[in-house]
Structure formats: structure tokens, C-alpha cells
Amino acid sequence: MPVFRPFMLAHGLEDLRLSLKDYAAEWKWDGIRVQIVRVGGETRLYSRAGDDITRSFPEVAASFERDGVVDGELLVKGEFQGADEHGGAAASFNALQQRLGRKIVSAKMLADYPAFVRLYDVLIDGAEDVRPLPGRSGGARLEAFMPRLDPERFDISALIPAGSFEELEEIRGGARDASIEGVMLKRRDSPYVAGRRVGLWYKWKRDPLAADCVLMYAARGSGKRSSYYSDFTFGCWSGEGELLPVGKAYFGFTDEELMWLDRFVRNNTVQRFGPVREVEKSLVLEVAFDLIHQSKRHKSGLAMRFPRVSRIRRDKPAHEADTIETLRRLVS
Secondary structure, three states, X not given: OOXXXXXXXXXXXXXXXXXXXXXXXXXXXXXXXXXXXXXXXXXEEEEXXXXXXXXXOHHHHHHOOOOEEEEEEEEEOOOXXXXXXXXXXXXXXXXHHXXXXXXXXXXHHHHHOOEEEEEEEEEEEOOEEOOOOOOOOOOHHHHHHHHHOOOOOEEEXXXXXXXXXXXXXXXXXXXXXXXXXXXXXXXXXXXXXXXXXXXXXXXXXXXXXXXXXXXXXXXXXXXXHOOOEEEEEEEEEOOOOOEEEEEEEOXXXXXXXXXXXXXXXXXXXXXXXXXXXXXXXXXXXXXXXXXXXXXXXXXXXXXXXXXEEEEEEOOOOHHHOOEHHHHHOOXX
């Protein structure tokens, strides 16, 4: 059976500024990282966690007919993430979510959400392990690998044509408008090594969005946080003045802020539902998030991706928090 290999991962760029003579820049596409493995006439797709997701994307597996292992981004075709200058059309992450986790994929689902993979690197070429070779595998090696792949299901993640870091910073500013998650910077002489290695790969995500939300419910955390209320559900106002939940956050605050939030929850509980406490709707939290999409999980019809508490707005009255309509304008 085809075997999964550990992925090479990136550190956050933070405040570093890198020379593009040493690092190649490419887009960080907003799908899920996958590995495609074919050996002995059998093809498998693996997620970053090593889960076999072949059954959820049978059309991709059926189209990969060359022995080897490649690393890429699984996407769904659409009108976003693919303005011509970015390299091909792909839909937002919300479209891909319609396919994730499905054991049986209907013909309608295949037609409405056609999947493809944007390739980053070749790990195994035929029987040759090319991971130890220096340099970005997505260059000549990947170009030579491509001709035997179905162009409807596979393309290459092109380099960003920036002459300087300052120019790259300006280009990155348009990532959100194109539904792209950010930028990757990969050292040009780097081999492909498992895990995160300092100095080799960096990820530079687009700046987060933010909204002022009202704390609604809290639950105890797990592990070291099992004694504290650290899992927070928050909402925004509907047009009728009703507070509707839009997400949950478990991090983003300091230990000192956690202690303050825990005391607030205990002192302002209005109802209990098993392990969950409903609190007085008076505390505003500034919540940072990567994107927001339509969802049936919440009464608001919206859900945030990667929400985190960025600030406790003790200075702001709850009635001045953001509205559901404001968030709907950010849906992608």
C-alpha cells in the first residue's frame, strides 16, 4: 500500500525580513495540504495529519497515474483564488469544506465542487527519493514531472515575481481580495526535510480580520486549563436586536487575561447548562479571525475560521458591538 511521508512545515515569519536572493516566494493557497502517493498501480491521498482521504476525492486519485510522491494544496475550482496573475482559478475554503470528510461523493458533488491539486514539490520521482537534493523541488524536477499528469486536476504553484521584499509586501496586500491565505518563503538551497526547521521555510499569512463581539457562554478548558473558564462562545447583534453566536475561541489571551476572564464568568453567570455557563451579555471581546463563511451550525448563519481573542474591550459597551450584517459583508 502507498506509504505517507511526513510533511515539511514552515515557521511564522513574524518580524523577519528576508532577501529574495536567498528565498523564493509563492502563494500560500487556502485549501488543505495533501500528499499524493502512487506505487504498484495504487494511488492514495493523505492529509497533513496522515489521514487517508482518497475516498473523499476519487477524481484526483484516478487522475494521478505516475509513480511517485508529490506535495501540494487540495483546492476546489471556482472564481476566486485564481485571478490570472495568481495562477489559475480556485474557490474559497468554504467550497472545499463541502467535500471534506465525505465517504461517498455523489455525481452532483463532483460536478458542483470539482477538486484539483496545486503542486508544490516532488518528493519521490519514480523510484528516486529526491527529498535530500538541495533547492526547491518545484523547479525543473516538478516541471518535468507535470507532462504526464492531467492538467484538469493538477497545476504548479508558480513563484511570485517580486524583485524585493518591499515589493513582495505590497503584492501580499492583495492576497485577501484574491482569497489567498498568504505567502510562503522557501530557502532556495533547502532540501525537503520533515517537520519545522529554522531558517528553511517561512509562512507569512495575510493580516487577520477583526470584529467586536459579545461574550455569551463559557466552558472550562482541558489539561492545564481544566480549572478555568477558557472556552468562549461569542456573538453579534441581529437587525432585531438579538445576540446571535458567530464563533468560539480558546486562545489569543495572556495568562493574566485568562484569570480576569475566569473571574468575570464566575461573577456574571446567569444560567448553567451542565458544564457551560451563560453569562450576562455585557463584555465585548475583539475577535481576530482568518475569514468568515456561511454555516448552518449557528443561528446567525455564519462561522469564523481560526477565531482568537485579540483584546478584551472593557472600554466598550455591549450595545456597540458589531452586527451580523457587518460580518455578512466579509463572507468569502
